[in-house]
Amino acid sequence: MAGMYSDKVMDHFANPRNVGQLPDADAVGEVGNPKCGDIMRMYLKIDGGVITDVKFQTFGCGAAIATSSMATTLVKGRTIDDALKLTNKAVVEALDGLPPAKVHCSVLAEQAIKAALADYYRRRGVDPEPIVGKLEEPHHDHGEGCAL
Numbered sequence: 001m002a003g004m005y006s007d008k009v010m011d012h013f014a015n016p017r018n019v020g021q022l023p024d025a026d027a028v029g030e031v032g033n034p035k036c037g038d039i040m041r042m043y044l045k046i047d048g049g050v051i052t053d054v055k056f057q058t059f060g061c062g063a064a065i066a067t068s069s070m071a072t073t074l075v076k077g078r079t080i081d082d083a084l085k086l087t088n089k090a091v092v093e094a095l096d097g098l099p100p101a102k103v104h105c106s107v108l109a110e111q112a113i114k115a116a117l118a119d120y121y122r123r124r125g126v127d128p129e130p131i132v133g134k135l136e137e138p139h140h141d142h143g144e145g146c147a148l
Helices: 007-014 062-075 080-083 086-093 100-123
Strands: 027-033 039-046 049-059
Touching: 007 062, 027 049, 027 062, 027 100, 039 062, 039 080, 049 062, 049 080, 062 086, 086 100
Parallel strands: none
Antiparallel strands: 027 039, 039 049
């Protein structure tokens, strides 16, 4: 595995940041493809429009764990607006790249954060779609990048 991945990917896989649950989370988002095996759940604590804490649980390959970890570090301490601007490309760049077959993991990480923010707005009686956008299942070809 090490030869395919950057040192940053290996570090976030071996030592993931922000793992776990937030029992008092203001928002929870889950995305994934159970047929493939990659499932991500993000928990957000939000105070005054700022993400003060974030945790994740991921079931999937090493790249899925690494992208979840990196995504949480990129949004922790940021505003909701900043978190909504996070792209899978930014996650991949922060990890110094991913093999093409694993880029779908970064899409899942981006979508998990957006799903959590959609939950945040729903809990407040606000339609999240105009703010967060339409949440779609990430495209996945079930090729060699699949966890199963």
